[in-house]
Amino acid sequence: MFRTYVPAAALAATLIAAPAFADTPMIEAMDQSVANGVVSAAMVSAPENGWLVVHRTDADMKPGPVVAHAPLRAGETADVAALLTEPVAPGEMLMLMVHSEAGGMTTGQFEYTLGAAEDGPIKPDGKLVMTVITAQ
Numbered sequence: 001m002f003r004t005y006v007p008a009a010a011l012a013a014t015l016i017a018a019p020a021f022a023d024t025p026m027i028e029a030m031d032q033s034v035a036n037g038v039v040s041a042a043m044v045s046a047p048e049n050g051w052l053v054v055h056r057t058d059a060d061m062k063p064g065p066v067v068a069h070a071p072l073r074a075g076e077t078a079d080v081a082a083l084l085t086e087p088v089a090p091g092e093m094l095m096l097m098v099h100s101e102a103g104g105m106t107t108g109q110f111e112y113t114l115g116a117a118e119d120g121p122i123k124p125d126g127k128l129v130m131t132v133i134t135a136q
């Protein structure tokens with residue numbers, strides 16, 4: 001019964017002001033050397049099984065060709081490693097992005113090509129889940 005004493009608007013404001021929910025889709029990654037052929041993310045939180053995808057990008061912050069990907073489980077995963085399929089030089093910018101496993105012909109195989117719907121990026125609230133780093 002005491003719940004009725006909390007106005008719904010006040011409750012909603014509290015929820016919005018609270019720290020990010022544990023299950024908010026996100027990527028944490030730092031600038032790093034990729035000389036070992038690996039792009040690492042310290043933590044990835046995904047709402048469903050899918051992929052951590054690494055695009056080339058630049059100062060325009062638009063996702064370019066894919067140079068690495070790694071499978072993701074739903075929920076939080078620490079220390080995700082994506083193997084580069086081509087060299088990335090120090091100073092080049094990379095965009096790490098959470099992609100879905102939905103829409104393709106097979107499960108467990110990465111089927112995305114730039115701009116395709118298969119295994120495409122997730123967009124909670126209409127926004128890509130991504131972060132940009134610079135190779136060192």
Ligand SMILES: [Cu+2]
Nearest residue numbers: 053063097121
């Ligand atoms: Cu992407």
